[in-house]
Amino acid sequence: MSKKVNLIGRWSEEKLGLLEEYLRAYVTIMNKQKQRWLRAYHYIDAFAGSGRPKAKDEERYVAGSPLRALRCEPHFDVYWFIELSPWRIESLQELQAQFPDREVRIRQGDCNTILRQEVISQVTYASRQRGLVFLDPYGLQVEWATVRALARAKTFDIFVNFPLMAVTRLLKRDEPPKGKVKDRLNKVMGNIEWVGRIYRPPEQLSLFGERLMVRDVMRAEWLARIYADQIGTLFSFVSKPVIMVNSKNVPLYALFLASHNKTAVKIMNYIFEKYERLREVGR
Numbered sequence: 001m002s003k004k005v006n007l008i009g010r011w012s013e014e015k016l017g018l019l020e021e022y023l024r025a026y027v028t029i030m031n032k033q034k035q036r037w038l039r040a041y042h043y044i045d046a047f048a049g050s051g052r053p054k055a056k057d058e059e060r061y062v063a064g065s066p067l068r069a070l071r072c073e074p075h076f077d078v079y080w081f082i083e084l085s086p087w088r089i090e091s092l093q094e095l096q097a098q099f100p101d102r103e104v105r106i107r108q109g110d111c112n113t114i115l116r117q118e119v120i121s122q123v124t125y126a127s128r129q130r131g132l133v134f135l136d137p138y139g140l141q142v143e144w145a146t147v148r149a150l151a152r153a154k155t156f157d158i159f160v161n162f163p164l165m166a167v168t169r170l171l172k173r174d175e176p177p178k179g180k181v182k183d184r185l186n187k188v189m190g191n192i193e194w195v196g197r198i199y200r201p202p203e204q205l206s207l208f209g210e211r212l213m214v215r216d217v218m219r220a221e222w223l224a225r226i227y228a229d230q231i232g233t234l235f236s237f238v239s240k241p242v243i244m245v246n247s248k249n250v251p252l253y254a255l256f257l258a259s260h261n262k263t264a265v266k267i268m269n270y271i272f273e274k275y276e277r278l279r280e281v282g283r
């Protein structure tokens, strides 16, 4: 048994709670469709993790996203757990052993490659299959080309945890991104035009007379909206993003759902609004 663990904070548990609530709604709806036209529905965890993270401030394990999906009833027909790191793969195999009656496909490697080369070609529209993909990276690992390929397949909903902090870290205060940084942002966001809107020439020269660019105060909602709008060019419906913050109220990620199905997004918006109301009360 792997001795390593991931430590996660309160906001990650809240994210997992939101995912689980949506998964329960998803399986209920898809199971009904199975009595009509649908052949199979898949859960694809593209950044699966270890399956059993530990709470940061307490001695307790938390159910990670793969376990939450496995616990859903009615259950998914197929589960894909994709993960880069070997020890987490080992931990996922231990989890798989606890659910011998489920079809679990564990893949080690970069999820962009595995999604584009394997998963998308198996969950096809013509074969009447559908899937929910959870994109939960630490940083800027989800390539725009992958999101585009998932959208074009017309069979997937994507539940995205978009790393706001990782993007803002690349945006310097005094000059717009260039070269490799610009390429990286473009590879993830699929568009770089918005960068031109957040930098402006200084109204005055500084004390030393440099002509530096000045970055406007960057609001998390604004950045989340840019990415959500961008995804909206590929998917027919995108939920309202929810900004996840750490214990100091610093925005870290934006969560949202993109789908070709209106009802899916309506359900997600309902879950998010309920969460935001409760969060307000708790503050």
Ligand SMILES: C[S@@+](CC[C@H](N)C(=O)[O-])C[C@H]1O[C@@H](n2cnc3c(N)ncnc32)[C@H](O)[C@@H]1O
Residues within 6 Å of the ligand: 016, 046, 047, 048, 049, 050, 051, 053, 063, 064, 065, 066, 082, 083, 084, 085, 088, 109, 110, 111, 112, 136, 137, 138, 141
């Ligand atoms: C935020 S964690 C996932 C947590 C998990 N979804 C959960 O909620 O329990 C991100 C994971 O992605 C893995 N990872 C990083 N880059 C990856 C890539 N390119 N493809 C697949 N997995 C990757 C990391 O090893 C890490 O376990």
